[in-house]
Amino acid sequence: MRPKITCHMITSLDGRLLPERWMDPANGRIGDLIDVHYESVASRLNADGWIVGRKTMADFVKQHVSVDLLETPMPRKSHFAERGQRQIGVAIDPGGRLDFVSDDVGGDQAVVILSERVPDTSLERLRAAGVSYVFAGPEGRDLSQALEQIGKQLNVRHLLLEGGGVTNGAFLAAGLIDALSTLICPTLDGLAGVQAIYDHLGTGKSQPASGQHLALQASETLKGGVVWLRHDVTRDA
Numbered sequence: 001m002r003p004k005i006t007c008h009m010i011t012s013l014d015g016r017l018l019p020e021r022w023m024d025p026a027n028g029r030i031g032d033l034i035d036v037h038y039e040s041v042a043s044r045l046n047a048d049g050w051i052v053g054r055k056t057m058a059d060f061v062k063q064h065v066s067v068d069l070l071e072t073p074m075p076r077k078s079h080f081a082e083r084g085q086r087q088i089g090v091a092i093d094p095g096g097r098l099d100f101v102s103d104d105v106g107g108d109q110a111v112v113i114l115s116e117r118v119p120d121t122s123l124e125r126l127r128a129a130g131v132s133y134v135f136a137g138p139e140g141r142d143l144s145q146a147l148e149q150i151g152k153q154l155n156v157r158h159l160l161l162e163g164g165g166v167t168n169g170a171f172l173a174a175g176l177i178d179a180l181s182t183l184i185c186p187t188l189d190g191l192a193g194v195q196a197i198y199d200h201l202g203t204g205k206s207q208p209a210s211g212q213h214l215a216l217q218a219s220e221t222l223k224g225g226v227v228w229l230r231h232d233v234t235r236d237a
């Protein structure tokens, strides 16, 4: 069994991804609303850790490395470092580009989901930094397989999927999101083409949410006019 996945995001009224673009609400500052609510609501969800895409993890791991990927993918063994009582912070980094210098990501233990094209030299660097890693198939696209391993080996039952839009879109299209936790701020982005909080990179005909349905479980108005919505996802058989 893979862990339950709850996608926890903060957004503008028009569903956009990038807080640095949002205007301040009538009373107060948008940055203050995010600081007050995002992490405190996340902690109310009682998860064992969080997952983000390679670009969002760059907030914690500032450097990237250049990696010569293997021409032929090679299955290798996953590696699990000691995590103690810490939560886990998972990055989806199929090309092994994040340059971890330690296993610490915001106080949590770093875990990386890689493709089987990542060379052994990159794995040695990760092990030396104390970082755990699992593989998601030849191209790093088999997220379900990677999540099952993380669940089993690290005894993880519930993870928060925390962006960005491309990563959330990939999970949505793969039918891997079980619940949504959405903080809607009293603000707008308003510009055409700016990324949304779910942004699957498909063709014009793709329908990443096809066969999936939302049911509202709870709503709460928080300080500053932020609305917190919780939905469960059901899937057609």
Ligand SMILES: NC(=O)c1ccc[n+]([C@@H]2O[C@H](COP(=O)([O-])OP(=O)(O)OC[C@H]3O[C@@H](n4cnc5c(N)ncnc54)[C@H](OP(=O)(O)O)[C@@H]3O)[C@@H](O)[C@H]2O)c1
Residues within 6 Å of the ligand: 008, 009, 010, 011, 016, 017, 018, 019, 052, 053, 054, 055, 056, 057, 092, 093, 094, 095, 097, 139, 140, 141, 143, 162, 163, 164, 165, 166, 167, 168, 170, 171, 195, 197, 199
């Ligand atoms: N509003 C919010 O709550 C919120 C939350 C988080 C982040 N953000 C913002 O979102 C922005 C980044 O979002 P983003 O959508 O551009 O990037 P992202 O989702 O953080 O990262 C995308 C990258 O992750 C890897 N990846 C993700 N899913 C994959 C999959 N299924 N298969 C293979 N690779 C996968 C790929 O890395 P490679 O390119 O290396 O292949 C891909 O380019 C940042 O500005 C951040 O501040 C907002």
